[in-house]
Amino acid sequence: MTERLSAPLVVKIGGGDGLDLDRICDDLAEISSRGTRLVVVHGGSAETNRVAEQLGHPPEFVTSVSGFTSRRTDRRTLEIFQMVYCGQVNKGLVERLQQRGVNALGLSGLDGRLWEGPRKAAIRIVKDGRRMVLRDDYTGKVERVNLKLLRDLLDSGYLPVIAPPAISYEGEAINVDGDRAAARTAAALAADTLVILSNVPGLLEDFPDESSLISSIPSNRVAEFIDVAQDRMKKKVLGAQEALSGGVRRVVLADGRVERPIQRALEGRGTVIGD
Amino acid sequence: MTERLSAPLVVKIGGGDGLDLDRICDDLAEISSRGTRLVVVHGGSAETNRVAEQLGHPPEFVTSVSGFTSRRTDRRTLEIFQMVYCGQVNKGLVERLQQRGVNALGLSGLDGRLWEGPRKAAIRIVKDGRRMVLRDDYTGKVERVNLKLLRDLLDSGYLPVIAPPAISYEGEAINVDGDRAAARTAAALAADTLVILSNVPGLLEDFPDESSLISSIPSNRVAEFIDVAQDRMKKKVLGAQEALSGGVRRVVLADGRVERPIQRALEGRGTVIGD
Numbered sequence: 001m002t003e004r005l006s007a008p009l010v011v012k013i014g015g016g017d018g019l020d021l022d023r024i025c026d027d028l029a030e031i032s033s034r035g036t037r038l039v040v041v042h043g044g045s046a047e048t049n050r051v052a053e054q055l056g057h058p059p060e061f062v063t064s065v066s067g068f069t070s071r072r073t074d075r076r077t078l079e080i081f082q083m084v085y086c087g088q089v090n091k092g093l094v095e096r097l098q099q100r101g102v103n104a105l106g107l108s109g110l111d112g113r114l115w116e117g118p119r120k121a122a123i124r125i126v127k128d129g130r131r132m133v134l135r136d137d138y139t140g141k142v143e144r145v146n147l148k149l150l151r152d153l154l155d156s157g158y159l160p161v162i163a164p165p166a167i168s169y170e171g172e173a174i175n176v177d178g179d180r181a182a183a184r185t186a187a188a189l190a191a192d193t194l195v196i197l198s199n200v201p202g203l204l205e206d207f208p209d210e211s212s213l214i215s216s217i218p219s220n221r222v223a224e225f226i227d228v229a230q231d232r233m234k235k236k237v238l239g240a241q242e243a244l245s246g247g248v249r250r251v252v253l254a255d256g257r258v259e260r261p262i263q264r265a266l267e268g269r270g271t272v273i274g275d
Numbered sequence: 276m277t278e279r280l281s282a283p284l285v286v287k288i289g290g291g292d293g294l295d296l297d298r299i300c301d302d303l304a305e306i307s308s309r310g311t312r313l314v315v316v317h318g319g320s321a322e323t324n325r326v327a328e329q330l331g332h333p334p335e336f337v338t339s340v341s342g343f344t345s346r347r348t349d350r351r352t353l354e355i356f357q358m359v360y361c362g363q364v365n366k367g368l369v370e371r372l373q374q375r376g377v378n379a380l381g382l383s384g385l386d387g388r389l390w391e392g393p394r395k396a397a398i399r400i401v402k403d404g405r406r407m408v409l410r411d412d413y414t415g416k417v418e419r420v421n422l423k424l425l426r427d428l429l430d431s432g433y434l435p436v437i438a439p440p441a442i443s444y445e446g447e448a449i450n451v452d453g454d455r456a457a458a459r460t461a462a463a464l465a466a467d468t469l470v471i472l473s474n475v476p477g478l479l480e481d482f483p484d485e486s487s488l489i490s491s492i493p494s495n496r497v498a499e500f501i502d503v504a505q506d507r508m509k510k511k512v513l514g515a516q517e518a519l520s521g522g523v524r525r526v527v528l529a530d531g532r533v534e535r536p537i538q539r540a541l542e543g544r545g546t547v548i549g550d
Binding site for chain 2: 094106
């Protein structure tokens with residue numbers, strides 16, 4: 001029981017536009033000051049799209065045969081992705097937290113092989129109604145979390161702030177979905193709760209109508225809600241499912257644009273999955 | 276004596292064009308495989324210039340009244356600087372090292388307050404022969420190194436790969452000179468040797484004539500060579516002076532474009548300062 005109480009809270013900060021990083025960091029600082037151990041995972045998608053445009057390598061998205069959308073990640077995209085995720089966004093969050101007295105420490109999944117997994121040899125996609133196979137894509141998924149590194153950092157009083165990419169078993173940087181990586185991380189840490197903040201109030205029955213918020217989903221019905229979810233929300237629900245099956249008690253999909261976003265989520269505002 | 280032998284080797288990898296990062300990482304992997312503990316500090320200046328141009332915020336350089344050149348770092352420049360240093364270059368080195376079996380872990384000076392120091396309230400510069408004062412610049416210097424963090428990482432078998440920016444006492448990201456930060460780091464770690472790799476063979480008496488290499492400078496004559504040095508080499512000699520006065524036995528300014536660049540430097544090829 002004591003162990004359970006000292007389990008860290010994992011917070012995923014989405015990379016869409018509109019999330020209020022200052023309020024999120026205010027909230028993290030307040031929660032941290034009460035002694036809760038925290039691990040942050042973040043995205044950077046919208047800013048990556050903008051920088052990729054500016055650098056003359058505009059973003060492309062592909063849809064897998066199973067209906068999930070992901071970023072086409074050739075080698076140049078991976079480089080731009082790292083600039084934004086590991087440089088701009090990660091260090092921006094670390095700086096904000098440090099200014100609030102929190103000893104944040106930013107890492108990517110490459111560092112110390114924090115997030116390790118297979119690179120996909122081939123991605124089966126659907127384009128203009130036709131099936132195609134991509135073989136030069138740098139994407140994959142997280143299978144192993146370097147738990148010792150995270151525990152050592154938490155024990156030394158640091159707040160780890162983690163960004164994709166992950167690292168393949170062959171040592172290549174691979175783009176991985178941040179929500180699913182956060183789910184893996186929460187499961188590895190035996191976290192009680194995973195909060196996933198984005199620029200909507202949670203899972204919407206009738207996207208984008210924010211009044212159609214689904215307030216709770218029991219564990220045994222998560223799978224059916226993957227179909228309800230649109231686009232990027234699909235992977236959040238899939239991530240929630242993976243977190244729950246990894247032993248996390250509940251996942252809250254919550255609004256990252258508001259005051260005290262994490263505490264609101266912990267109070268059950270948003271879509272509470274599991275429990 | 277035992278302590279001295281286990282002191283890590285600090286290698287600074289310059290951010291100019293022409294350095295061969297693959298060869299440098301081959302060499303780091305070979306040295307690491309023999310049990311030498313390593314800490315890497317790196318730059319990213321040339322690539323930052325290119326990305327800043329591409330993003331429509333071209334680089335500017337200012338010359339201080341004491342004759343040192345540094346990057347004008349307004350807030351937007353700092354953001355671009357972080358993208359390149361902490362994102363692209365840092366993760367590129369970590370990936371290369373991981374592919375060579377070295378468990379590299381990249382950090383900026385912000386992370387865990389690894390490099391802490393004062394932000395300059397005002398920078399006195401000379402522009403077109405006139406003295407001016409800049410007050411909105413995010414530059415400073417490293418005064419404190421989080422030695423415990425570095426030691427913990429080394430003890431756990433990681434190779435720390437560190438990039439500017441540092442963090443001000445107020446928690447702001449600040450641009451600091453990489454050579455001088457490497458010198459501070461080497462001194463804090465009680466390193467025996469600091470190797471500073473750049474795209475020239477060492478300090479040249481008659482820049483850019485590479486045959487005019489100064490092969491050694493005794494500790495008590497370092498100051499006079501700061502005047503001999505041109506532009507960016509000036510700060511390397513200043514950094515060397517600071518490392519020596521911090522207890523480092525020798526600093527080698529060496530060529531980062533060649534095969535086995537670090538082992539060559541350790542054999543005395545380049546400009547050996549001190550000893």
